[in-house]
Amino acid sequence: MIPGYLAMNGTPRAVMWFHSQLGKHKGVEDTHFGNVPDGCGLHCVSNDELLKGLLLGHASGTVGAVNRLHMAAALFGITIVPSFLGHLENADLRERLLLSNIFTIIISSSIKSIFKACTRQRMLSGSFEGQPAKERSILSVQHHIRQERRSLRHGSNSQRISRGKSLETLTQDHSNTVRYRNAQREDSEIKMIQEKKEQAEMKRKVQEEELRENHPYFDKPLFIVGREHRFRNFCRVVVRARFNASKTDPVTGAVKNTNDLLGLVTYLDWVMIIVTICSCISMMFESPFRRVMHAPTLQIAEYVFVIFMSIELNLKIMADGLFFTPTAVIRDFGGVMDIFIYLVSLIFLCWMPQNVPAESGAQLLMVLRCLRPLRIFKLVPQMRKVVRELFSGFKEIFLVSILLLTLMLVFASFGVQLFAGKLAKCNDPNIIRREDCNGIFRINVSVSKNLNLKLRPGEKKPGFWVPRVWANPRNFNFDNVGNAMLALFEVLSLKGWVEVRDVIIHRVGPMHGIYIHVFVFLGCMIGLTLFVGVVIANFNENKGTALLTVDQRRWEDLKSRLKIAQPLHLPPRPDNDGFRAKMYDITQHPFFKRTIALLVLAQSVLLSVKWDVEDPVTVPLATMSVVFTFIFVLEVTMKIIAMSPAGFWQSRRNRYDLLVTSLGVVWVVLHFALLNAYTYMMGACVIVFRFFSICGKHVTLKMLLLTVVVSMYKSFFIIVGMFLLLLCYAFAGVVLFGTVKYGENINRHANFSSAGKAITVLFRIVTGEDWNKIMHDCMVQPPFCTPDEFTYWATDCGNYAGALMYFCSFYVIIAYIMLNLLVAIIVENFSLFYSTEEDQLLSYNDLRHFQIIWNMGVIPTFRVKFLLRLLRGRLEVDLDKDKLLFKHMCYEMERLHNGGDVTFHDVLSMLSYRSVDIRKSLQLEELLAREQLEYTIEEEVAKQTIRMWLKKCLKRIRAKQQQSCSIIHSLRESQQQELSRFLNPPSIETTQPSEDMNANSQDNNMQPETSSQQQLLSPTLSDRGGSRQDAADAGKPQRKFGQWRLPSAPKPISHSVSSVNLRFGGRTTMKSVVCKMNPMTDAASCGSEVKKWWTRQLTVESDESGDDLLDV
Incomplete structure (x- = not known):
């Protein structure tokens, strides 16, 4: 790597710069190195001496370079390679200078890293003296991440100019290369998924086209109707016609969703x-x-x-x-x-x-x-989706069901071996052996104590004779595997398992009760819990929730929380310090709110005693409730005064309080006017309604209440599905068990005689209340009932096989599957509000601050920019650093809403998208749509920026042109005046402004070539003014400096006006001279005088400045 460093065009200016910077940072060890983190290399060396030696030393020789290298190694922890020292000793002067420059750059980067580490250490330790640590906006962070990702995606220049730089720059370029490759890998993965999806769609279309071409009967309904037949097209229009939920405003062009429910299906x-x-x-x-x-x-x-x-x-x-x-x-x-x-x-x-x-x-x-x-x-598509998500992965549910059935079969087989024939007994309690259980015996009838039946001495209780029967318990037995599995299935639902255990202990022995306890533990605590867990996990997996990453799950939770967030609708405090402002401060004070909450609770306590007209305690309780009502009337009045009626009406909570207070006033009037049982009942209802107002006044209670509402909304289709299944089973129960005789649990309150009563019985079964006993009542068979061979409505017998399939399937589908799904959805929604701040993309403080800033209904799109400027904290947009982000956010609102009004959730949704890393948080379809939107916004903002810049440039150019034209016009007027004065022959007359204006207007309309009264002087190409010669004089010889050409045929001049620019010492002076000449004066003498004057002026100017001075 040494040749790469030597190839750099180093310069000693870096050393001079560091030398100058060292003087500025006096005491740098005291301010920044006082709290150096470990690993910086400064805790074991003398900072002052090493820094001065490094920054002020010269690398004129090999010894100096080696010494600086050792000092750098001691100061910054650099490892010295022996081969590099050998290369340094054999290097020439130029290489040593370049190496010295390289060390200087390394030192500068190391010092910067030390400053950053020390600053970070001070911020973490809380000893950042006098400089508060400002939390960076998450909008800014994500914006910079996206900009960097786009630059890496398109290939930034840093990847192409990385050669010939320092170690730090190469390290940074290496990290940029890694990030560039990661970005390319992410793009390639997304593009691969897109390509696979497009290829699948294309393949399907190609297959359809091939089938249409090769098979003439393909896509022909019933092989008769043609593909493009008119009747088929008409049927398609009728079948696919639906309500368009999206309407376009003809004025603003905004797309609004009018009613999503009507557009749900065709x-x-x-x-x-x-x-x-x-x-x-x-x-x-x-x-x-x-x-x-x-x-x-x-x-x-x-x-x-x-x-x-x-x-x-x-x-x-x-x-x-x-x-x-x-x-x-x-x-x-x-x-x-x-x-x-x-x-x-x-x-x-x-x-x-x-x-x-x-x-x-x-x-x-x-x-x-x-x-x-x-x-x-x-x-309904949503209900069809629920069924598909529930049964798409039915394989896992089936496997767990097989596991439970196997467990039940094992225990049933073992139970047959243990208890077969041992649970039966004679119905006569006096008979113990089966051989003696024959004949008849008298059984007494139980008589209610309310009859007050008094028996005479020696008289027996009412009774009747019945035959003796050796039989099993009424609801279960273990005589065969089928009955044993049915008994264990009932035990698995934890309904009646105590009765089974007691019978086994009583008739077989206490040790055999362990059998039931072991099955309850393995079957219910483990097997059934596993079954429910697999059902819920399978549902979440098919729905897609279980396959989401942590960031995607956080994003889904954030969207759920944003949906239930609402603006505060709290009017601002009045500007003045008058009566309304004081009322506002009082009503918004926390002590006032807590006092009202305590009064509501105190009024609710009054209902702990029954209000009765005849009870003397009711009168003082009602009187106290009247007092509380007047206090609440005073509260509402104070809020209306403080917020104004319009501001008070904006909040739904205030409307509810006003409604309840109005009902309370009506109750007070009726109470004193009538004073009967109905007024007391109305007063109790008003107090109950008042109690619900506490939920809206406390943040946590309001959040929990909203969670319940959202849970009901999300599970609406599951609840509807449960009701439809309940309805199907109710209709079938009327047909199967509508005439079953009353038994232990089938009675006049619980029966299947009508669909309404059947629904109540099935709802009771959903909660698990004695469902097995109801099933056994519906299994009644002769001789305990009266059969009929012709019609089912003429018999009172049940249906054994029908009851078995009916009740078991209902309990498994409703109680084990649907009900647990409903519970899972509710728990999932409640978990949103108990997650920690680390698991949230936007904290409650961020949402609360946005609610306070918004605090209104809807706003026009052009006012969004003012709203964004008011945001603080993590949602703050710094216009100095993130002006481009601000433009993107404003344009996004304009694009999505076409200049119309935006709501609270529109702006909040935009901020949420801008505050997350969309590559990590969004799913594929949403990610592609969002990236396309942001790319379009970025492109349009760039076009607008360029367009505005061009407009500004054009305005500046036009302003300069207008300014220059006005200056030239004024200069010409002044020059013409001076020239007319100078060229006046015998005497110089000062013309009036009006005459100058007239002369100017005349000269502007006159051409020198066509004028018969005057000829204008014009300089040649050799003049210092740089003026060009006319086309007619292009072939004539050039004249020397100060030499002027005159007209070849001079004519008498009455007026001669010219503009002259004179520069003295870099300063320009403009003069206008007006020459008045007698027509009889010789033209040559006039030209000679003018020529001498020009020569004298140009000589003076040339001596003073030496530059081109004249511009005619």
Whole structure:
């Protein structure tokens, strides 16, 4: 590397500069080296002597260069290579000088690094004397990162001029090269993904074109309708027509989203959603006692649904095809489900059976008809997305299910070996052995104590005779593997497992209770938790959340937090110090807010006692509530005075307080006027409404409340999906168990006699409340019920196989999958507000500061620049350092909103994009769109900057031209006046300004060649004024200095006006002379006098300045 250093064109000026800088930095060790971090090389040497020796020494010889090299090594920790010393000893004078210059540059860079290290150490230790450490704006940091990345991407000049520089420069160039390669690698990866995506789309298009060319029936619906047939185009228009949610303002051209809900699906899908909902509402009125086969009013909805679905499917098949087309109706499971639901409804409508036996094909058809609400899953894209994300990775869920079933099978087989036949007992408690369990016995009937039944002496309780039976427990047994697995499945849900354990302990032995405890631990605590975890992880992975990096996850969390952020809507404090300003200070004081919160809590405590008209305690409680109400009226009045009515009305919280206070005033009036139970109830409701106002006044409570709202919004489609599944199971439960006799848990409050009651029972099962007991009640079989062979609504028996599949599938899908997904989404949203500051791209202080700065509704686009200038902290934009960033941000708002109004979230979203590293935080599609937007903004801002610069240049040029023209015009007027005075023959007359103006106007309109009264003097090419000779005199010989040519044919001159510029010692003086001559005067004498005067003046000027002085 030595020849590279020697090739530099070094200069000793660097040494002189360091020598001058050393005098400026006296006491540098005291101010900057006093707190030197370890590793700087200054803690073991004498700083003063070494620095002076290095900076002031001369490298005139080899010894001097070697000494300076050793001093540099001692001072800065440089390792000396012996071969380099040998080269230095054999070097000539020029090489030694260059090496000395190299050492000087190394020393300067090392000193700079020492200064930076010391400054950083002082800042970290808190001993930065008198200089506060200002936190750098994250907007500026990210802007510089992007600018550097763009420069590296396009290849900066630093990569091409790295030869012939110092060690520090080469090290910096090496790091730039590494960053350049990393940037190229990132660009290549993104470009590779883009190319793969484009290639896949291109390949698909090529395949479609090949299929269209080679297969004549491809993309022809039902192999009949042509590809470009008019009827097919009409069907396409009908099928794909939808509401355009984006409207363009004709005045400003701004694109606004008017209603995203209407543009969610096409018009045809909206019609089918409404028809499906109406059909489901009609099915809600069906029951075993009011069947669709015998109710013509219910058949209307059935006909309407089938007719509309027939029209829909025909239009979609004609537009997109049924099979073998790119957008066929049957191309996924959703299309298959649509056709299945349509065929089931059509067959049922055509068949319409009058008698439906239990467990028959007709009853199965009615059960399949209950799947109609699932059509909404296919019609709504968001719900279809939820199902796809849930079941896309069904392989993992299936494997975990196999694991749980295997565990259950192992324990069931072992349970059969342990408890088969050992859990049964005789129903007569006096019989112990099975051989004695025969005959009948009398069983007493339990009588309620409320009947106050008094028995006579010797009279027995009411009872009846029943046969003795040796039977297992009612709900479970381990006699075979199937029953054992069903019992363990119930234990797996932790419902009734204590009863199973108690029965085993009572009838087999205490040691056998360990069996149930081990299964609960392995199956519930591990296996079931694993199943739920895999379901949630699979959902997040298919949704994309689990595959995000840390930065991408932080960006998604930031966007979620920005969506729920709202402006404060707090009016500014009045300018004057009057009454309103004092009210404003009082109402905004924290002590005032805390006092109001305590009063609200105190009023809520009054509801701890029931308010009753007859109770004497109610009167003082109501009186205290009236006092609190008047205090709250005073609070609202003070806020209205302080903020003005318009400012008070801007905040939704203030509106809510005004509404509750108004209701409180109405209650006070009604309370004193009526004083009955209804007024007390109204007062209690007002107090409850008042209590909810605390949530909006405390930041943490407000945040938690917003989290609940956001969680409900994000999980809206999951909740709707759960309700649709619940509805399908409710309709099927009415068909299967609508007439089941009452049992232990099926009673008049919980049964399947109607869809409404079935929904309440299923909602109870979702919470896990005795679902297994309800299942066993629905399994009742003869002889405990009355069967019927012709109709299912005439029997009170249950369906064993149907109940088993019905309840187990419902509990797995709803309780284990859907409910846990809902809990996971809520927990995920709550985790946003408990993350640390290190995990956040924008802290709460940044958002709070922006809310305070904004504090309004919407603003015009041109006012965004004023808003950005008010930002402080990490969102501050320094116009001195980041003027280009400021232009980019302003133009981005103008471009996205076309000069219209911008909202709080628009500006906040722009700042969030500018405050993160988009390469690390954004996903691919969003990253490409954002980079394209920023590239366009950068290009447009550059064009605008160049355009404005050119306009300024043109303005300056025009201003200079106008100024020069005005100066020339004024100079010409003054010169003409002086010349007219000088050329006046016998006497010099001073002309009036008006005469000069007239003469000027006349001379401007007159040409010397055409004038018969005058001839103007003009210098030759040899004159010092640098004036050019006329074209007519180009061939004549040149004249010497001071020699003038006169007109060849002089004519009498009445007026002669000329402009003369005279320079004396670098100073220009302008004179205007006016010569008045008699027409009879000889022209030669006049020319001789003028010639002498010019010669004398030019001689004087030439002697004084020696430059070109005359400019005519």
